[in-house]
Amino acid sequence: MSDEPVTSSESVTAPALPPRPVWTVVTPSVPWCPDEWREHLEAIAPGVTNGHGAPQHEEAVGTQARRGDWDLLLASRRGRLHAHRGEHREDAGTVLLCEHGWCAAVADGAGSAPYSRLGAAIAVHAVTHALRDLLQAAPPRGGAVPATALHTALHTALLTAASNVQQAMQAFADRTGCAPRALRTTLLVAALHHDAIGLLQVGDGGIIWLHDDGRTSQPMQGDAGEFSGEVAHFLPDTGALARLQQSVLVQPAAGCAAVLLASDGVEDPWYPLPRHAAALYQQLQQGVSSEHATAAGVSPAHTTTVLNAPDPVRALVDWLSFEKRGENDDRTLCVARRLGSVWAPLAAD
Numbered sequence: 001m002s003d004e005p006v007t008s009s010e011s012v013t014a015p016a017l018p019p020r021p022v023w024t025v026v027t028p029s030v031p032w033c034p035d036e037w038r039e040h041l042e043a044i045a046p047g048v049t050n051g052h053g054a055p056q057h058e059e060a061v062g063t064q065a066r067r068g069d070w071d072l073l074l075a076s077r078r079g080r081l082h083a084h085r086g087e088h089r090e091d092a093g094t095v096l097l098c099e100h101g102w103c104a105a106v107a108d109g110a111g112s113a114p115y116s117r118l119g120a121a122i123a124v125h126a127v128t129h130a131l132r133d134l135l136q137a138a139p140p141r142g143g144a145v146p147a148t149a150l151h152t153a154l155h156t157a158l159l160t161a162a163s164n165v166q167q168a169m170q171a172f173a174d175r176t177g178c179a180p181r182a183l184r185t186t187l188l189v190a191a192l193h194h195d196a197i198g199l200l201q202v203g204d205g206g207i208i209w210l211h212d213d214g215r216t217s218q219p220m221q222g223d224a225g226e227f228s229g230e231v232a233h234f235l236p237d238t239g240a241l242a243r244l245q246q247s248v249l250v251q252p253a254a255g256c257a258a259v260l261l262a263s264d265g266v267e268d269p270w271y272p273l274p275r276h277a278a279a280l281y282q283q284l285q286q287g288v289s290s291e292h293a294t295a296a297g298v299s300p301a302h303t304t305t306v307l308n309a310p311d312p313v314r315a316l317v318d319w320l321s322f323e324k325r326g327e328n329d330d331r332t333l334c335v336a337r338r339l340g341s342v343w344a345p346l347a348a349d
Contacts, residue, residue, distance in 0.1 A: 026086035027055045033118060040175040041118065044168050045125040052121075058089055060320070062313035065095050067102045069339045070192060073307065074104065075316040076332040079265060091263050091330040092120035092185075096128040101192035103131040104334045108205060108263040110184035110234050119169055119183030123235060126168040127189055127200070130161035135193050147195065151250045154193040158200055161189075162244045169236040184234035186223075187244065188261045190336060197253045202244040204231050206267040208260040208277045209251075210337075214346035216277045220247050222267075258337035265331035269324040270295045278345040284319070284335060285343065299323040307335070 032052040033041055041049055051057045062075035078089035090109035095102065105124035109116025134157040165187065173180045186203025199207055204222040211217065223232040223243065233240045258281065262273065270276045276295040288294065288303040302319040309315035320331045337343075 023080045023084050025059065025083045028058060028086050028088050030088075032058070032088055037118075037176045037178075040172060041122075043175070044172045045122050048121050048125050059083065060317045062317050063095060064313050065097055065102065066339070067097045067192075070102060070336060071307075071339050072102055072104055072334065072336045073312050073316055074106075074332070074334040075313060075320055076106075076263075077317055077320040077330065079328050079330040081328040082330060088117050089330050090117045090120060091265065091332040092117070092124045093261075093263075093332045093334055094124045094128055095334065095336075096132050098132045098191075098193070099136040100194050101135070102336070103128045103135075103189065103191035104261060104336055105190075106188045106205065106261040106263055106332045106334050108186045108203065108265070108330065108332070110186075110231070113182050113184040113234075115178060115182045116184050118172070119185040119235070122168050122172055122183070123165050123185050123187045126165045127161045127187065130164040131157055131189075131191050134160055135191070147252075150194045151196045154191065154196050154198045155248055155250045157193070158189070158191065158198045158248045158250070159245050162200060162241060162248075165244075166236050166241040173236075180236050183236065186231065186263075187235055188263075190259045190261055190334075192253060192336070195253050196250050197256060197259065198248065198250045199259075200244055200249075201247050202233050202235060202240050204264045204267070206260070206262045206264075206273040208262070208273060208281075209256060210258040210260070210277070210281060210343055212255045212257050212341070212343075214344055216274060216281075216345070218274045219249055219251070222264075256338070257341045257343045258335060260336075261332075261334040263330065263332040265327070265329035266320070266333050268329070269298050269322070269327040281335075281343060282345070284316075294322075295324075297324045307337070 060077040065072045072095045074093045076091045076093045093106040095104040105127050107120035107123045109120040188205050189200035191198045201220050209217045233243045267273045284306040287305045288300045301321040306315040306319050
């Protein structure tokens with residue numbers, strides 16, 4: 001037998017790489033809310049069913065509002081995986097103006113819960129409307145109210161509003177016969193009352209505080225579980241209300257340039273969010289440039305300013321369509337900022 005290696009005239013080629021996925025946008029075939037439940041949902045959260053079911057609403061929704069020297073901008077976009085599968089967006093978000101400030105909420109329904117989209121919608125509606133009603137009383141006559149009293153009022157209102165969310169979700173489950181776990185959702189909340197800002201969080205996602213002096217901070221940590229992608233607490237599970245109420249934080253609004261509420265569809269691609277929050281916010285302010293780098297692996301879809309765009313809502317919806325390999329979840333972002341402020345990060349040492 002010859003010791004010469006066996007050769008072939010045919011060339012050996014490397015195996016072909018798998019083709020990139022082709023993403024489609026499919027309108028959901030099932031109603032956002034089952035018809036037999038709509039009356040119950042309207043009783044629990046009046047007006048929340050308006051617009052749901054229209055294709056343009058399923059793909060993305062946004063809103064903008066102003067109170068005093070604060071501007072609030074919120075957008076929520078269906079993730080590519082849900083769009084490809086013809087599934088509903090499970091994120092929800094809303095902003096509501098109050099007599100002495102504003103409140104905003106973002107929620108991310110659990111992917112394992114079949115009606116989490118309803119739970120998320122109920123949660124943001126219940127918490128913002130409760131805060132508006134609880135904080136609408138005018139200051140008593142006879143002079144200014146001490147800051148401590150205002151902070152206490154906001155703290156108490158946040159505790160009560162959190163309880164109202166749990167009650168609303170349980171009431172909906174009782175009325176429909178739906179298992180409470182089928183409504184599971186996270187919840188992030190920010191509220192301005194006079195000169196104080198209060199925060200609440202249960203579940204994952206991120207709240208970022210941008211300071212006037214160029215610092216960024218994360219006032220509270222999300223409820224990540226032991227493993228990647230795991231969430232330790234969802235409303236209305238046992239223990240979630242206690243976790244939500246334990247998270248209550250009230251801080252002076254002085255020195256705050258902006259507050260961001262981000263669902264995990266935004267937080268995960270920009271992980272760790274506290275480190276990349278400065279670049280994210282500068283993109284929103286001024287657009288993408290070499291000076292305003294993006295997080296590793298994130299390919300921007302909207303490269304011009306969002307906050308100063310002719311149509312900020314449309315611009316934020318477009319910005320949320322950025323790409324990062326493996327990140328295809330729903331995305332919701334709320335930006336509450338002081339009008340006229342141009343935030344800049346601290347210079348590197």
